[in-house]
Amino acid sequence: MNKEALKSIAEKYLNGTASEKEIKMMQAWMLLTEQEDASLTDQERLSAKERIWLMIDPDAQDSAETTAKPMFRRISKRMMRYAAAVLLLTGLGSVAWIYRFPILDMVDPIALKSMQSGPYEIKECWLPDSTHVTLAAGSSISYPEKYRGARRFATLRGKAFFNVARDVAHPFEVESHHMKIKVLGTSFEVDDADGREHALVTVVTGKVQVNATRQQPALLGRNQQLKFNKKSGSIAIDDTIDAGSVTGWTTKSLSFNETPLAEVLKAVAVAYQLDIQPGQQVVKSSATFSGNFSRSEYWKDVLDIICMSSDLSWSVNRSNTIVIKK
Amino acid sequence: MRNAGLSDIELLDLIKQHDASAFRVLFERYWEQLYLFALKRLKSKQDAEDAVQHVFMSIWDKRSVRNIHFSLQHYLYKSVSYECIAALKRMLDRPSDIEAVDENILPLFSDVLENMSLQELNQLIETEISRLPHRMQQIYRLSREQDLSVREIAVSLNVSEQTVKNQLTTALHRLRKPVTDAMLLLLANELMIR
Structure with missing residues (x-):
């Protein structure tokens, strides 16, 4: 038997379509492994217990300031009956009832939504549980259009700041390229952009559990940052981070970091819906700009700052086109 | 505490x-x-x-x-x-x-379990259950008895599924005390689905 075959048996067992022999194989696996040795040191016991409890503690004190009303409980009665009918037909019994959500996901899958930010654009979005996400430039996130069952999750490519709606019964999980982050209700930043040496998680409020590839899970609190070295696979935790300054970019809407000036002007034109004409010889190809602009900044101020920093100026001509000059 | x-x-x-x-x-x-x-x-x-x-x-x-x-x-x-x-x-x-998974889990399936017939698997399960501590034995046996679904009961009694469901519901209304845990689980299950 290969891995695919085993996976298919597990799947069939979970959705109630396994044959008698397949069910028996799973039962035999459960029984034969009972004799295996699984002793823990006191330290291992304590830390495992702490990690498990953290995720299920109904009284967890550390929470994000924003508390949103969960929306995922609104499953229609009709849907429940449908699930019940499916369960009855498959003859799964009561435990299957407990796992009606995974089964529902199979018979009635929830569509995934995704959101992408432009190369210099910072975007905001709200997940179906009212979790607020600020997506850094050049990143994307995908998430189900509604949450059902015990888990809330999202998949991130790049960098984002999360303000997770508190709901202790439904931990929130973010998966990035190198890490899996699990929280109850907190705010934190995940930076797992490609082409960087490290993947980072920075916590602003609350507690966060991070599982970096091939590493023991780590618990982070306020103003702590986990640094995962993608090459060596090692992790380091910094306790002296000013999380507020790390996540300062989230109040901005445009973000440039040594970006070629021509690109900067294009992004500003798109963001403010302007017609900008950089003169041919005026904008040097070697010129770059670094800086962030917030949503509320006036376009004239933005142009002033960019032009001044490159020793240029701008004016509006008769056809309402902005011309960049020496 | x-x-x-x-x-x-x-x-x-x-x-x-x-x-x-x-x-x-x-x-x-x-x-x-x-x-x-x-x-x-x-x-x-x-x-x-x-x-x-x-x-x-x-x-x-x-x-x-x-x-x-x-x-x-x-x-x-x-x-x-x-x-x-x-x-x-x-x-x-x-x-x-x-x-x-390759190292720790797969070998048991590919080397042992896959090659066994249903009958051999049943025997293996029986033997393994009897090796368990008493309490866990009970749990396993109870679990197997409960796995009888309404449909299986119907087939084994040669009546319709609806009859079984009706009887279970009536029984639940009449009974103050559960006969067995297994029976009650079935009944509770029926009620939850309703």
């Missing part, structure tokens, strides 16, 4: 009333055996922790709709078993875990 002397059923009653400290007592009582159970099967601490979290989450989460009148221990083992299989599937999906 407050509530520490209460029985499982008493704790469950409090949990249904959103009593977080009763939930903690229940967690203290069972987390370790469930964790070791999952660890023996999955050989991965992370996945074993996840499995236990999901079991307890389902108790807290469904506190208002679930009626665990029957043995709580049986319920816990049944759901941790299910979580182990769900975790196995997740591990097979994650490229980073494939090697560990």
Whole structure:
């Protein structure tokens, strides 16, 4: 038997379509492994217990300031009956009832939504549980259009700041390229952009559990940052981070970091819906700009700052086109 | 700790009333055996922790709709078993875990279980059950009896499924005391579906 075959048996067992022999194989696996040795040191016991409890503690004190009303409980009665009918037909019994959500996901899958930010654009979005996400430039996130069952999750490519709606019964999980982050209700930043040496998680409020590839899970609190070295696979935790300054970019809407000036002007034109004409010889190809602009900044101020920093100026001509000059 | 002397059923009653400290007592009582159970099967601490979290989450989460009148221990083992299989599937999906599955879990399936006939598997299961500590034996046997679905009962009694359902519902209304745990579970199941 290969891995695919085993996976298919597990799947069939979970959705109630396994044959008698397949069910028996799973039962035999459960029984034969009972004799295996699984002793823990006191330290291992304590830390495992702490990690498990953290995720299920109904009284967890550390929470994000924003508390949103969960929306995922609104499953229609009709849907429940449908699930019940499916369960009855498959003859799964009561435990299957407990796992009606995974089964529902199979018979009635929830569509995934995704959101992408432009190369210099910072975007905001709200997940179906009212979790607020600020997506850094050049990143994307995908998430189900509604949450059902015990888990809330999202998949991130790049960098984002999360303000997770508190709901202790439904931990929130973010998966990035190198890490899996699990929280109850907190705010934190995940930076797992490609082409960087490290993947980072920075916590602003609350507690966060991070599982970096091939590493023991780590618990982070306020103003702590986990640094995962993608090459060596090692992790380091910094306790002296000013999380507020790390996540300062989230109040901005445009973000440039040594970006070629021509690109900067294009992004500003798109963001403010302007017609900008950089003169041919005026904008040097070697010129770059670094800086962030917030949503509320006036376009004239933005142009002033960019032009001044490159020793240029701008004016509006008769056809309402902005011309960049020496 | 407050509530520490209460029985499982008493704790469950409090949990249904959103009593977080009763939930903690229940967690203290069972987390370790469930964790070791999952660890023996999955050989991965992370996945074993996840499995236990999901079991307890389902108790807290469904506190208002679930009626665990029957043995709580049986319920816990049944759901941790299910979580182990769900975790196995997740591990097979994650490229980073494939090697560990290859080494720790797959050989038993490919070298032993796959090559056995249904009859041999049944014998193996019987032998393995008898090697378990008495308490766990009970749990396993109970679990098997309960796995009879309405349809299976109908087939074995040669009546329609609707008849079985009707009889179960009538029986539940008439009975004050449950005959057996297994019977009650079936009945409770019927009620929840309604």
